[in-house]
Amino acid sequence: MLxxxxxxxxxxxxxxxxxxxxxxxxxxxxVLLGPTLAGKTSLMRLMAGLDQPTTGRILWDGxxxxxxxxxxxxxxxxxxxxxxxxxxxxxxxxxxxxRILGRPRDEIDRKVRETADMLHLxxxxxxxxxxxxxxQQQRCALARALVKGAGLVLLDEPLAxxxxxxxxxxxxxxxxxxEASGAIFVYATTEPEEALLLGGNTxxxxxxxxxxxxxxxxxxxxxxxxxxxxxxxxxxxxxxAARKQDGAVTLGDSQLPAGSFSDLPxxxxxxxxRANHLSLTRPGPAxxxxxxxxxATEITGSETFVHVEHGADRWVGLVEGVHLLxxxxxxxxxxxxxxxxxxxxxxxxxxxxAYALAG
Amino acid sequence: MAQITLKNLAHSYLPNPQSEADYALKEMDxxxxxxxxxxxxxSSGCGKTTLLNIISGLLTPSHGRVLFGDRDxxxxxxxxxxIAQVFQFPVVYDTMSVRDNLAFPxxxxxxxxxxxxxxxxxxxxxxxxxxxxxxxxxxLTADAKQKISLGRGMxxxxxxxxxxxxxxxxxxxxMKWELRTQLKELHRQFGHTMIYxxxxxxxxxxxxQKVVVMYEGRVVxxxxxxxxxxxxxxxxxxxxxxxxxxxxxxxxxxGDRALLPGGETVMLGAHYGPVAGRVQIGIRPxxxxxxxxxGLPLTIRxxxxxxxxxxxxxxxxxxxxxxxxxxxxxVEGLPQVAFAPQKINVYADDWRVVPQEEGAA
Numbered sequence: 001m002l003x004x005x006x007x008x009x010x011x012x013x014x015x016x017x018x019x020x021x022x023x024x025x026x027x028x029x030x031v032l033l034g035p036t037l038a039g040k041t042s043l044m045r046l047m048a049g050l051d052q053p054t055t056g057r058i059l060w061d062g063x064x065x066x067x068x069x070x071x072x073x074x075x076x077x078x079x080x081x082x083x084x085x086x087x088x089x090x091x092x093x094x095x096x097x098x099r100i101l102g103r104p105r106d107e108i109d110r111k112v113r114e115t116a117d118m119l120h121l122x123x124x125x126x127x128x129x130x131x132x133x134x135x136q137q138q139r140c141a142l143a144r145a146l147v148k149g150a151g152l153v154l155l156d157e158p159l160a161x162x163x164x165x166x167x168x169x170x171x172x173x174x175x176x177x178x179e180a181s182g183a184i185f186v187y188a189t190t191e192p193e194e195a196l197l198l199g200g201n202t203x204x205x206x207x208x209x210x211x212x213x214x215x216x217x218x219x220x221x222x223x224x225x226x227x228x229x230x231x232x233x234x235x236x237x238x239x240x241a242a243r244k245q246d247g248a249v250t251l252g253d254s255q256l257p258a259g260s261f262s263d264l265p266x267x268x269x270x271x272x273x274r275a276n277h278l279s280l281t282r283p284g285p286a287x288x289x290x291x292x293x294x295x296a297t298e299i300t301g302s303e304t305f306v307h308v309e310h311g312a313d314r315w316v317g318l319v320e321g322v323h324l325l326x327x328x329x330x331x332x333x334x335x336x337x338x339x340x341x342x343x344x345x346x347x348x349x350x351x352x353x354a355y356a357l358a359g
Numbered sequence: 360m361a362q363i364t365l366k367n368l369a370h371s372y373l374p375n376p377q378s379e380a381d382y383a384l385k386e387m388d389x390x391x392x393x394x395x396x397x398x399x400x401x402s403s404g405c406g407k408t409t410l411l412n413i414i415s416g417l418l419t420p421s422h423g424r425v426l427f428g429d430r431d432x433x434x435x436x437x438x439x440x441x442i443a444q445v446f447q448f449p450v451v452y453d454t455m456s457v458r459d460n461l462a463f464p465x466x467x468x469x470x471x472x473x474x475x476x477x478x479x480x481x482x483x484x485x486x487x488x489x490x491x492x493x494x495x496x497x498x499l500t501a502d503a504k505q506k507i508s509l510g511r512g513m514x515x516x517x518x519x520x521x522x523x524x525x526x527x528x529x530x531x532x533x534m535k536w537e538l539r540t541q542l543k544e545l546h547r548q549f550g551h552t553m554i555y556x557x558x559x560x561x562x563x564x565x566x567x568q569k570v571v572v573m574y575e576g577r578v579v580x581x582x583x584x585x586x587x588x589x590x591x592x593x594x595x596x597x598x599x600x601x602x603x604x605x606x607x608x609x610x611x612x613x614g615d616r617a618l619l620p621g622g623e624t625v626m627l628g629a630h631y632g633p634v635a636g637r638v639q640i641g642i643r644p645x646x647x648x649x650x651x652x653x654g655l656p657l658t659i660r661x662x663x664x665x666x667x668x669x670x671x672x673x674x675x676x677x678x679x680x681x682x683x684x685x686x687x688x689x690v691e692g693l694p695q696v697a698f699a700p701q702k703i704n705v706y707a708d709d710w711r712v713v714p715q716e717e718g719a720a
Contacts, residue, residue: 035531134403163402163558168602172672175661191532196665217664234532276667276686296540296547298565301588301600302645305565307540316536318667322585327547355687 001026002152002184007046007056016042018209019055024184026151029175029200031216032188034231038205040188044154047186048075060151076145077154080161082137084129090116090140091125097148115147118177135166146181153178155187159194171197192234196220204231221356226272226347235275235305238315240290242271242342249342252310254288256337264350270343273353277339278317280306280331287334294331297323308333361428361519361552363391363414368423370409376421383409385577386422391569393428394550396543398567402558402599406576408524411556415522416440427519440519445512447525449504453497457488460496461510468515478514485545486510487537502534509538513545520552527562539565560600572596588643589702594709597641603670603681605704606647607639612705612712621676623655628701629714636708644670644681646702649690654697657682662690 001023008019017039024030032040045051047058049070058066065073076097084093094115098108116122119139129137138158145153155174159167175198178185187198195202195216202220203213204227211228212219223229229237242251244264249256251271282289292308292315299305299322306317308331317333325331342351370384379385384406391397399407412418413425416437424433432440443464452460461479470478483489486506491499496507505526512521523542527535543566546553557563563570564584571581572595580592591597597605610617610625612634617625625640649657655675663670671682671690684690705712 035533164560165402165558165599165604193665197663197670199663217666220666235536236533274667296543298539298543299584300561300564301584302643327544 001059001061002047003057003059004047005057005059007053007058009042009046009051010054016208017046017053020210022203022210022213024186024201026184027182029178029185029187029198031195031198031200031202032186032205033190033192033195033202034205035190038231039208040205041156042208043205044077044156044186044188047152048077048154049073050077074149074151075154076148076150076152077156078138078141078145078158080157082129082134082141082161084137084140084144086129088128089125090121090127090129090132090143093129093140094121094125094143094147097144101148111147111149115143118146118180119143119173133166134162135170138162138170142177146177146183149181149183151183153181153183153185155185157188157190160190175199192220192232195232202232204228206231222349222352223341224349226270226343226349229272229341229349233274235316235318237272237274237341238278238313238317239270239272240310240313240315242269243267244269251288251335251340252290254290256288256340257286259337259351259354261342261351264342265344268345269350270345270347272341272343273335273339275305275316275318277335278306278315278319279334279336280317280319280323282334283336286337288337288340290333290335292331292333294325294327294329296327297325299323306331306333361430362393362426363520363552363554364424364426365389365391366424366426368413368420368425370413370418370420370422383576384413384420385575387578389571389578389581391552391554394552396546396553396566396568397555398563398570399554399556399573400558400560400563400570400599401573405573407556407573409576410573411522411524411554414520414554415442415444441517443512443515443518443521445508445521445523445526447528449501449508449529451496451499451504451507454495456493456495457483457499457507458492460507461492461514464511464515478516482510482514485513485548486541501529502531502538505530506538506541509542513549513551516549518551520554523553523555525557526555527557527559535562542566560602564600572599574599590704590711591641592711594639594641594706597643597704597706601643601645603644605641605643606680607641607706608675608678608680610638610640610705612638612640617703617705619655619676625655625698625703626700627703627705627714628699629716631705631712631714634705634707634712639706641704641706642698642702644683646699647680647682647696648699649682649684649693650695650697651693652695654695657694657696 004020004022006019009017034040046053057064094112095108116125121139159170199216202216203210206227212224220232242249244266249261290310292310295307295309297304297306304319304323308315338354341353344350369382369386371382373381401407413420424431462475465475483492555566572579574595580596587596587600610619612631615627615630617640657673657675659673661672667686669684673680
């Protein structure tokens with residue numbers, strides 16, 4: 001178990017990580033999700049012991065490891081760039097962490113072959129890294145991280161430099177590899193979809209703070225605030241100003257059907273909904289209609305991204321099928337109230353979307 | 360602006376190519392329309408960069424000709440071709456203001472000051488950088504610098520074409536949306552011929568009117584996003600477009616049905632003449648659905664909640680098969696998988712077989 005207790009880090013008076021508490025359980029997959037500069041790498045470097053925290057303690061299985069050197073911790077890290085020894089074969093690359101630890105020859109051989117097998121590298125053991133594809137090079141780097149049986153494996157955007165399709169393949173394999181290893185995995189990414197595919201737990205990061213931590217589908221469906229919802233939506237969550245008065249919530253020109261709004265104070269609030277919940281046809285009698293102007297469409301082959309302007313707001317919708325629409329044309333879009341999140345004036349979630357609680 | 364013609368174009372990096380395998384680019388004949396938005400899509404090593412370099416003039420093809428309009432530019436330099444290029448990483452002069460960066464290609468060609476100002480203001484508005492025009496480029500984020508690169512690529516109205524080489528690689532996902540939409544808007548307003556190279560299917564499909572899919576040095580399909588999704592011409596297109604890609608099952612096709620090795624029959628949405636070679640049926644995960652009975656037995660390995668849908672990874676007769684189930688649809692207690700017959704495509708030796716109805720039409 002890895003515990004961060006009040007961990008923070010400042011460099012030259014600038015806060016990189018605000019005081020953070022986080023507990024990661026043995027054998028868990030944990031995704032750090034946030035845009036560039038949100039603090040993902042800073043947090044990982046603190047977990048690894050590559051950087052020292054300004055405040056707080058780090059516990060590993062209950063004992064304080066805060067000042068311990070990275071070499072003395074059971075940590076492995078994989079970076080966005082594939083880091084392998086170009087002069088060594090794949091076999092020797094995978095063996096290198098064990099050789100440094102001075103393990104006996106037969107143990108090294110056994111572990112190298114086991115790990116290579118798990119990462120489908122067995123036929124490539126005799127080759128040099130540069131004779132491999134990008135995906136295989138990153139598998140080799142992963143094998144080097146896994147071979148020593150580290151209790152904590154940190155992956156910093158490991159698929160970012162790979163082709164789209166290779167990324168897709170490795171994404172399927174990483175959960176399988178992780179389950180076989182029994183280690184704590186921490187995986188940093190900028191992409192919400194990657195977090196969802198990896199499952200496990202997700203911590204959303206924004207400007208050096210963890211905004212929420214929990215099981216990935218829960219963080220996705222029940223974000224605690226608008227920032228978390230923004231970070232965990234691609235395309236970004238759409239927002240529209242709303243108002244609560246006399247127990248009713250008004251959204252644009254429409255009123256939401258009566259619901260459990262009692263926790264929401266009267267006055268201005270914020271309504272949010274995801275792109276895939278915007279629709280071009282009325283989804284039901286309770287649906288809320290908005291008159292917008294079409295800014296652009298993007299067709300993916302099976303779906304259409306619809307970019308619309310509603311007053312000063314710009315929204316993105318993702319709808320089934322191919323829709324050929326002319327930019328500039330007026331367009332009605334609908335929203336099922338069950339898909340609407342309501343945030344208070346300080347952007348805290350007050351009323352989660354009904355559908356998210358039903359699932 | 361100009362129509363681009365590739366005439367018997369092929370390229371080998373070897374001095375004396377012997378067989379087809381020696382060609383990085385296999386022979387192709389294509390006409391790209393003036394004012395079209397094209398994406399060159401494929402994985403690394405497929406030949407898309409070779410093709411882009413031939414169009415931009417960085418590389419002279421070993422065979423065939425390149426025409427801009429009626430003019431043969433095969434041996435012309437990049438400068439003579441009058442094109443604009445945007446690269447993967449921002450190319451920005453740090454010591455110059457954003458305005459001077461954007462104005463640079465126009466000043467170089469001696470445009471008058473009033474025109475330059477008007478044009479730069481217009482472009483700055485389009486890329487959302489008006490407020491930054493008089494700032495130095497130094498210290499701007501990578502996103503902002505790449506916006507300037509894009510803006511500078513678009514600033515000249517008289518270019519034959521604008522070439523983009525993976526321009527959004529360094530950009531955060533959220534910002535990609537914004538830049539992609541702006542790029543489409545710029546294309547709509549100015550009507551330049553645009554060629555966009557990428558390995559990212561979402562970027563290619565959402566940007567382009569026509570996507571050119573390349574595989575092992577060959578254009579395997581050129582089509583609209585819908586054509587690539589519904590009727591992939593080659594199994595590679597089926598695999599590469601869509602996430603996850605198309606499912607394939609070995610089959611024996613007779614008339615309007617496919618017989619699987621296990622003896623099951625799958626109804627097809629069309630009739631086929633005799634099909635020879637290695638025959639497979641292809642079905643997209645979006646067109647497969649879990650059912651209680653009447654389908655093929657599916658062994659479920661893993662269910663991934665991707666938010667707006669669930670991805671069911673399983674096996675049919677030992678072959679991997681993925682199913683996409685829409686949000687809110689149950690997946691439990693459904694042990695079989697069924698396919699929408701009219702959405703099934705048939706492949707022989709990896710190439711799509713045209714059904715009789717479609718061939719006759």
